[in-house]
Amino acid sequence: MHYVPKKGSFESMKSTNKSSVLNLIRVRGPISRADIAKITKLTPPTVSTIVAELLTEDIIYEKQGTGKATGGRKPFMLSLSDSSYYVVGVYAAAEVVHTVLSNLKGDIVSEKKSPVPDPATKDQFLRLLDAEIKNQLEQNNITKQSVLGIGVAMHGLVDPDKGIALFSPHLNLENIPVKEYLEERIKVPVLIENDVRALSLAESWYGEGQEVSDFICLSVGLGVGSGIFINNDIYKGPYNTSGEIGHTIVDVNGPRCRCGNYGCLEAFASEYAVVNKIKKDLRLGKTTLIRDWLNDERELTFDLVMKAADQGDRLACDTLQESGRFLGIAIANLYNLLTPSKIILEGRIFKAGEMVLEPMKQMIKQCSIQHSINEDTIVLSRLGKKGMVVGAYTLVLRELFTPGIS
Numbered sequence: 218m219h220y221v222p223k224k225g226s227f228e229s230m231k232s233t234n235k236s237s238v239l240n241l242i243r244v245r246g247p248i249s250r251a252d253i254a255k256i257t258k259l260t261p262p263t264v265s266t267i268v269a270e271l272l273t274e275d276i277i278y279e280k281q282g283t284g285k286a287t288g289g290r291k292p293f294m295l296s297l298s299d300s301s302y303y304v305v306g307v308y309a310a311a312e313v314v315h316t317v318l319s320n321l322k323g324d325i326v327s328e329k330k331s332p333v334p335d336p337a338t339k340d341q342f343l344r345l346l347d348a349e350i351k352n353q354l355e356q357n358n359i360t361k362q363s364v365l366g367i368g369v370a371m372h373g374l375v376d377p378d379k380g381i382a383l384f385s386p387h388l389n390l391e392n393i394p395v396k397e398y399l400e401e402r403i404k405v406p407v408l409i410e411n412d413v414r415a416l417s418l419a420e421s422w423y424g425e426g427q428e429v430s431d432f433i434c435l436s437v438g439l440g441v442g443s444g445i446f447i448n449n450d451i452y453k454g455p456y457n458t459s460g461e462i463g464h465t466i467v468d469v470n471g472p473r474c475r476c477g478n479y480g481c482l483e484a485f486a487s488e489y490a491v492v493n494k495i496k497k498d499l500r501l502g503k504t505t506l507i508r509d510w511l512n513d514e515r516e517l518t519f520d521l522v523m524k525a526a527d528q529g530d531r532l533a534c535d536t537l538q539e540s541g542r543f544l545g546i547a548i549a550n551l552y553n554l555l556t557p558s559k560i561i562l563e564g565r566i567f568k569a570g571e572m573v574l575e576p577m578k579q580m581i582k583q584c585s586i587q588h589s590i591n592e593d594t595i596v597l598s599r600l601g602k603k604g605m606v607v608g609a610y611t612l613v614l615r616e617l618f619t620p621g622i623s
């Protein structure tokens with residue numbers, strides 16, 4: 218049985234004019250009714266009717282302005298309510314579930330991270346998501362009636378239309394019915410999206426993508442993924458599988474990737490690949506500081522590789538530089554193909570700074586045929602990993618504030 222959101226709450230807030238007015242209050246508030254009419258070109262009576270509805274629903278509040286009035290009394294200024302309604306964001310990563318509560322302004326009110334059991338069954342994973350969301354609501358004394366929706370950013374392949382996580386390579390789970398499971402238990406509408414695509418939405422609303430309509434987010438973690446934003450919207454492709462930059466081939470003679478092919482970007486540049494490469498080198502007896510830090514190669518983590526590189530360890534530095542070079546090839550390919558205004562980079566690997574960025578930029582220069590690519594095109598995400606969970610709740614805010622979206 219599917220949960221059908223009640224008419225009269227979330228659904229009724231979504232008429233085109235209402236969304237336009239609400240979004241203007243979000244972006245430009247505090248704002249007067251007269252200014253809303255001027256900007257939206259709606260008639261003053263229409264604006265008054267919509268504003269009255271929004272005030273009744275407690276989505277906005279009004280306060281008499283303090284600025285200079287041009288004759289007569291000072292106008293009432295409208296602002297978004299920051300404590301009447303909330304949205305929940307969940308970032309379901311391979312190793313951790315990050316849950317946050319946000320108000321309608323997009324301010325995070327509360328957050329928590331919990332580890333994902335390894336290995337986890339489908340049921341254990343879903344129960345964890347359910348418990349974390351309920352915990353977030355209970356801890357903050359939030360009733361379900363004041364929650365407009367739950368957004369889930371999930372790693373791996375995701376079908377947002379069906380609300381299913383199609384495949385998680387890290388948990389090795391298929392067809393996880395995230396939307397159905399959570400809606401049945403929590404009785405609040407649930408939206409789900411791939412984590413990097415959710416990140417690109419967050420970048421568009423709050424980050425480096427705010428001023429541009431076409432950009433690409435490249436995220437390097439355990440895997441490598443991308444979120445493609447075209448004409449102010451996430452590009453999903455007909456099968457919801459677009460953005461798999463990690464499995465584009467950057468060297469046909471390269472190492473075997475977890476997908477079965479050889480020489481994928483992910484097999485060179487992911488945290489998983491970096492750790493695996495160092496493990497192999499340890500077995501080959503190569504000199505490295507890391508050897509002294511481990512009792513067993515299974516203790517090797519990406520953080521230790523970064524630490525060794527920071528201390529000038531040759532093997533760690535060489536490995537990260539090579540990742541940088543292959544990221545550069547992939548970025549040049551992306552740029553040659555789509556010429557986005559920006560390519561936004563996210564991932565711990567970029568914390569190594571110039572060690573990764575310098576060889577990356579050199580390869581971009583060497584492999585890109587476009588003259589328009591410059592220093593401002595390739596930027597580091599300011600939101601970082603947190604952008605995934607921000608993108609998760611922005612999935613819900615987007616439904617509320619974007620005119621014409623259903």
Ligand SMILES: [Zn+2]
Nearest residue numbers: 464474476481
């Ligand atoms: Zn692959």
